[in-house]
Every structure is written in C-alpha cells, then in structure tokens.
Amino acid sequence: MxxxxxxxxxxxxxxxxxxxxxxxxxxxxxxxxxxxxxxxxxxxxxxxxxxxxxxxxxxxxxxxxRPRRKRRPVPAPDRGSLEQRIGQLRERGTDTAALNAELSELDRRRSTARVYVALFGEISSGKSSLIRALAPQALATSDVRGGTTQQVTHHDGQLPDGRVLVLADVPGSREAGGEAHETLARHEALRAHAVVYLCAGDLTRTQMDELRWLGDFGKPLLLALNKADQWNEAERAQLLDRLRRQTRGTAATVVAISAGGSERFQRRLADGSTEQVERQRTPDIEPLLHALARLTAPGAEGLEPLREHAVLAGVHERTGVLEAQTRAAESERIVRKYARRAIVGALAAVVPGSDLVIQGALATALTRELATLYGVRVSDVQIEDFIQQARLTLRTGSSIVLAVAGNALKAFPGLGTLGGGVLHAFAYALIFDSMGRALSASLAERKTLDQQDAGERLKGLLADARGARMRQLAALTMEAWRERDEGDAS
CATH class of the missing domain: 1.20.5 (Single alpha-helices involved in coiled-coils or other helix-helix interfaces)
Known part of the structure; x- marks a missing residue:
C-alpha cells in the first residue's frame, strides 16, 4: 500500500x-x-x-x-525445638539416624564456607553434560535404564571471577529407580546454597511443580534452557519469554545455554555408503556462568541463612512424617491391646449381653489412651458422650455386627464351629477394633474429639468385612480362645 x-x-x-x-x-x-x-x-x-x-x-x-507476590518460604522451626522432637522420637524407639545425619551435614557444610550449587532437572536434560562443561575433570557413568546419574556426586567448578563452587550432580526426576532417586535429589537440592534447574523446552506440569517446590523452600534458583542451539533466534526468544512468564517470582534468571555432550549423525562416504558418527558438541555456557556469579555473589556466609532455613524446613517435614508413622504404629498397638482385652472379657461372660458395649471401662480407657497419644485433651464428659453415641450406633447396628462377624468366621476353618461364645468374642473384637481405628483416624485428622466424625467412621468400619483385617481379628480371637482352654486344662 x-x-x-x-x-x-x-x-x-x-x-x-x-x-x-x-x-x-x-x-x-x-x-x-x-x-x-x-x-x-x-x-x-x-x-x-x-x-x-x-x-x-x-x-x-x-x-x-496486580503485581505477583513473592512466594513465602515453607516455615521452619528453630533448631532447638526440632532437635527436641527428634529426641522424643528416638526415645520411643524410632530410627532417627537420617535426621541426625542431615543436621550434622548442615553443620559440616557451614564450617567449610564453600558454596554448593545443585543441578536439578528431569532425566536426559543434560545435567551430566553441564557438569563436564563446568568441571572438565568430572566423569559420568552411563546407565541404560534411563538417565546417567544414579547417585549424588560433587565436583569443583570455577566461575569467571575465579571463585570455586561445589557442583552437585543429582539423579533426574522421573529417573529409573523411582521415588528413592527423586528423594535423594530433593534432599541434596535443599542442602545446596543455590539450584540450577535444567529444561530442554517448554515446562511440563511436573517440572512446574518441581520449580514451585524449590521456590517454596526459598532456594535461590536459575532456570537454564539447555540445547538452545536447536532453535533459531526468533524461536529461542519466544521460548525464553514463555519460560520467564511461567517462572516469574520463582526463578531469579532464565538463560539459554548449550551444555555440549555428544551427538550422532549419519555421514555419507565417497563410495555411496553411510556410517554412524559420534562427535562432541562444543558447550556454550557463558550466560549461565555470569548468572551464577551474580546469584552466588553474597558467598557462603551471605547465602547460609536461606540454606539453613531450607534444610531445617525439610527436616521439619521429614520429622512430621516420622511422628505420624510412629503415632500410627503406637495406635495400632493400643487398638490391638484393647481388642484382645475385649475378647478375653467376652469369653469369660456366661451369657452374651444385649448391649454390645457392656465393657464401658475398656471403651473409656481406650478413648483416653488414644487421646493422650495424639495430644488431644478430653474431658470425662466428652468421653462419656462419645461412648454413649457408640452405644446407640451399636444398638441399631447390632444385627449388622453379628452378621459380619458370623460371615467372617465361616471363612476360617475351625472357628465357625466353636459356638456362640466365639461369635460373641469375635463381635467384641470387631467392635473395639472399629472403635479404636475410627477414633484414631478422627483424632489424627481433626486434632479434637469430634464425636460426629468418629461416629461416621465407626459405622463404616463395622460394616467393613475386608479379608486382611478380619484375618487379624480371627487370629487374635483364636489365640485368646486357645489360651483360655490351656488355662482351664491346667
């Protein structure tokens, strides 16, 4: 025009x-x-x-x-309270060696005053090639199962200003070997002062989740687009712009690099035949080196508070998992103990009672002990109200309880022919096991004695006739029956 x-x-x-x-x-x-x-x-x-x-x-x-607010780091407790919780777990017989080792490693790295940088990313994103480019003396072992790094290795790399970094090559996410390798990589990322996250194109949902996870722990983070030479200048600029928008507020810098590595291609010979040729690509990592120099400029001392926070936050989460597992195991032991006592009481009774919760003292003790385990303060009135609600539930559902117990006993040869006494005892086992499991799950989730929630869980468990649970209750009933017979014989 x-x-x-x-x-x-x-x-x-x-x-x-x-x-x-x-x-x-x-x-x-x-x-x-x-x-x-x-x-x-x-x-x-x-x-x-x-x-x-x-x-x-x-x-x-x-x-x-509105401008996007910076993500708040995952909260971390102070070192003293964390060590106190770990000590309490150790006193309860829980293996806390990994947690103590993590705190010891935190102190060891602080004493070295060296800056640690972890290379993080999915398998085959070029982490090992980048390690070789940053630290030429580094070697990587290949594994045909997928990925080249099967453990954490450390190498010294040098920045343009002469400073030396400790580079951690970690297993890639989605690595062959599964969750164990991913856990190893994440723990090492938390120990590092900074993280370089490698990608080879647009970020997937899994990669975005990993970046957010790192950001939530307050890790100084660089996003490196590797193998950037496979796009032309316009395509590379568009891709970098998308990556910057996706990681705004999470990654400090997004750079495009080529870590090098090997490439294979076919070469046509003069006689018309072809051959497979493998050659090393020249790395281009200058943008990453300059970005790393800026990110680690505060040095080990300046970056240590963020690193310590991330490590303590990680140990805090792992301690919480161990505490939950320990409470769950202790809860299982308590529920089994009271189910056994209920069986013994039922076998001692001459005539089964019309109310399936005649053993009120056991139910009260069970409730109180589980509440103590989960650190929930309950009054005598709350306990009485809960047991009264359980009585009402069992009165209306007694036929279901007995039907479930009867059908379960038929599946175990020798038990179903022992008479009504065994059926009565098994019903008590089912009742106390269901009550204990329902109360334990409710206390763990609600952190209070929620009668309605525990009651709904109790109803579901009373009607649950799954094989594994019934086999455990049958074995418990049979064990109590045999001990009673042996006692009578003696």
Whole structure:
C-alpha cells in the first residue's frame, strides 16, 4: 500500500474515533441532565449503586493487573525445638539416624564456607553434560535404564571471577529407580546454597511443580534452557519469554545455554555408503556462568541463612512424617491391646449381653489412651458422650455386627464351629477394633474429639468385612480362645 492510501485510512480512523468520543460525551451529558432532574433520594440511591459498581470494577481490575507476590518460604522451626522432637522420637524407639545425619551435614557444610550449587532437572536434560562443561575433570557413568546419574556426586567448578563452587550432580526426576532417586535429589537440592534447574523446552506440569517446590523452600534458583542451539533466534526468544512468564517470582534468571555432550549423525562416504558418527558438541555456557556469579555473589556466609532455613524446613517435614508413622504404629498397638482385652472379657461372660458395649471401662480407657497419644485433651464428659453415641450406633447396628462377624468366621476353618461364645468374642473384637481405628483416624485428622466424625467412621468400619483385617481379628480371637482352654486344662 502506497503512502497516500495509508494517510487516507489513518484520517478516516481518527475521524471515526473522534465521532465516537463526541457521541459518548453527548450521551454522558444527556444522562447527567436527566440525573439532575430526579428526586434527591433517587439521585443518592443511583449514585451509591454506580459508586459500588465502580469500586467492584476497580477491584477486579487491580486483581487482574496486580503485581505477583513473592512466594513465602515453607516455615521452619528453630533448631532447638526440632532437635527436641527428634529426641522424643528416638526415645520411643524410632530410627532417627537420617535426621541426625542431615543436621550434622548442615553443620559440616557451614564450617567449610564453600558454596554448593545443585543441578536439578528431569532425566536426559543434560545435567551430566553441564557438569563436564563446568568441571572438565568430572566423569559420568552411563546407565541404560534411563538417565546417567544414579547417585549424588560433587565436583569443583570455577566461575569467571575465579571463585570455586561445589557442583552437585543429582539423579533426574522421573529417573529409573523411582521415588528413592527423586528423594535423594530433593534432599541434596535443599542442602545446596543455590539450584540450577535444567529444561530442554517448554515446562511440563511436573517440572512446574518441581520449580514451585524449590521456590517454596526459598532456594535461590536459575532456570537454564539447555540445547538452545536447536532453535533459531526468533524461536529461542519466544521460548525464553514463555519460560520467564511461567517462572516469574520463582526463578531469579532464565538463560539459554548449550551444555555440549555428544551427538550422532549419519555421514555419507565417497563410495555411496553411510556410517554412524559420534562427535562432541562444543558447550556454550557463558550466560549461565555470569548468572551464577551474580546469584552466588553474597558467598557462603551471605547465602547460609536461606540454606539453613531450607534444610531445617525439610527436616521439619521429614520429622512430621516420622511422628505420624510412629503415632500410627503406637495406635495400632493400643487398638490391638484393647481388642484382645475385649475378647478375653467376652469369653469369660456366661451369657452374651444385649448391649454390645457392656465393657464401658475398656471403651473409656481406650478413648483416653488414644487421646493422650495424639495430644488431644478430653474431658470425662466428652468421653462419656462419645461412648454413649457408640452405644446407640451399636444398638441399631447390632444385627449388622453379628452378621459380619458370623460371615467372617465361616471363612476360617475351625472357628465357625466353636459356638456362640466365639461369635460373641469375635463381635467384641470387631467392635473395639472399629472403635479404636475410627477414633484414631478422627483424632489424627481433626486434632479434637469430634464425636460426629468418629461416629461416621465407626459405622463404616463395622460394616467393613475386608479379608486382611478380619484375618487379624480371627487370629487374635483364636489365640485368646486357645489360651483360655490351656488355662482351664491346667
């Protein structure tokens, strides 16, 4: 299009815009005049409604355009309280060697005053090639199962300003070997002062989850787009722009690099045949080196508070998992103990009672002991209310309990023919096992004695006739039966 038609189109566009503005202004003035003719009370009402709509609109606009807030790091307790919790676990017989080793490693690295940088990313993203480019003396062992790194290795690499970094090559996520390798990589990432995350293209959902996880722990983070030479300049610029938008507030810098490594291609020979050729690609990692120099400029001492926070936060989470596992195992032991006592009490009874929870003292002791285990303070009134609710549940569902018990006993040869006493004892085992499991799950989740929640869980467990649980209760009943017979014989 020549210059004259372009000028004509521009003039028409300006004229159309001016007409629209004048029309809007004229319409606004007309509305204002009509507004002024309205009664005063109606003017105030419409004015307040318009103001409310304007405020809502401004709020929505701010919500859409507001700057993204920086993610808050995962909270971490102080070192003293964490060591106290670990000590309590050790006193209860839990293996805490890994947690103590983590704290010892935290102190050891602090004493060396060296900066640790972990290379993190999915398998085959080029971590080992980048390690060789950053530290030429490094070697990597290959593994045909997928990925080249099967354990954490450390190598010294040098920055352009002469500073030396300790580079940690960790197993890739989605590595052959599964969760153990991923856990190893994540623990090492938390121990490092900074993390370089490698990707080879657009980020997947899994990669974004990993980046957010690292960001949640407050790790200084670089995102490196590896194998960048496979795109032209325009494609690379678009990809980097997308990566920066995706990781805004998480990654400090996004750079494009080529870590090198080997490549294979076919070469045609003079006689017309072809051969497979493997050659080493020249690495181009200057942008990463300069970004790492900026990120680690504060040195080990300056970066140590963030590293310590990340390690303590990680140990805090792992300690919480161990505490939950320890409580679950102790809860299982408590429930089994009271189920056995209920069986013994039922076998001693001459005639089965009409109320399936005649052993109120056992139910009270079970409730109190589980509440103590989960650190929940309960009053005598709360315990009595819960047991009363359980009594009502069992009265209305006694036929279901006995039916489940009877059907379960039929599956175990020798038990189903022992008579009503065994059925009665097995029913008690089912009741106390269900009550204990329901109460334990509710206390663990709600952190209080929620009678309604525990009651609903109890109903579900009473009707649950899964084989593994029934086999355990049958074995417990049979064991108590044999001990009673042996006692009578002696």
């Amino acid at each position: 020549t210059r004259r038609p372009r000028l004509l189109l521009a003039a028409l566009a300006i004229a159309a815009l001016s007409w629209l503005l004048f029309a809007a202004a004229d319409r606004a003035l007309a509305l204002a005049q009509r507004f002024l003719t309205l009664p005063t009370w109606l003017q105030w009402t419409l004015g307040l409604v318009l103001l409310a709509f304007a405020l809502v609109g401004l709020g929505v606009l701010w919500w859409l355009l």
